[in-house]
Amino acid sequence: MTTSSATWLLARTHGRMLRHKLRFGMRENRLLSVTVGAFLGLYSLAAYLLVGRGLDFMMKLPLIGPLLTERLVFLLFFFFFVMLVISNATITGMSLFRRKDMEWQIALPLPPRSLVLWKTLEGMLLA
Numbered sequence: 535m536t537t538s539s540a541t542w543l544l545a546r547t548h549g550r551m552l553r554h555k556l557r558f559g560m561r562e563n564r565l566l567s568v569t570v571g572a573f574l575g576l577y578s579l580a581a582y583l584l585v586g587r588g589l590d591f592m593m594k595l596p597l598i599g600p601l602l603t604e605r606l607v608f609l610l611f612f613f614f615f616v617m618l619v620i621s622n623a624t625i626t627g628m629s630l631f632r633r634k635d636m637e638w639q640i641a642l643p644l645p646p647r648s649l650v651l652w653k654t655l656e657g658m659l660l661a
Contacts, residue, residue, distance in 0.1 A: 535644065535645070537651065538648075540644045540648035541648040541655070544648065544649070545655070626656075629653045630650065
């Protein structure tokens with residue numbers, strides 16, 4: 535079994551497990567799922583509106599508005615990137631070394647390289 539086919543097998547398996555968990559969660563805890571979904575939607579909308587209004591306010595400043603807005607957007611995306619890298623490293627490290635299911639996965643007849651690749655991809659998806 536090649537590394538790519540073993541990684542694809544792990545991805546399909548985890549995808550099925552995720553679909554099963556989501557179906558079970560929607561069937562058993564419908565109110566909780568709807569509440570969490572609504573709060574996530576409202577939070578996303580509020581964050582978008584607040585950032586948009588803040589950038590509009592900065593843009594309307596005389597003389598330095600466009601320059602300041604451009605620099606703030608660059609800084610915003612730089613810090614988002616740094617947060618993403620730190621989050622990805624933390625999640626991948628924890629899933630590779632601290633999860634209880636890794637003992638079971640290492641015992642599977644899969645190449646260790648595919649396990650590390652899958653855990654890295656999983657960390658990127660979660661981050």
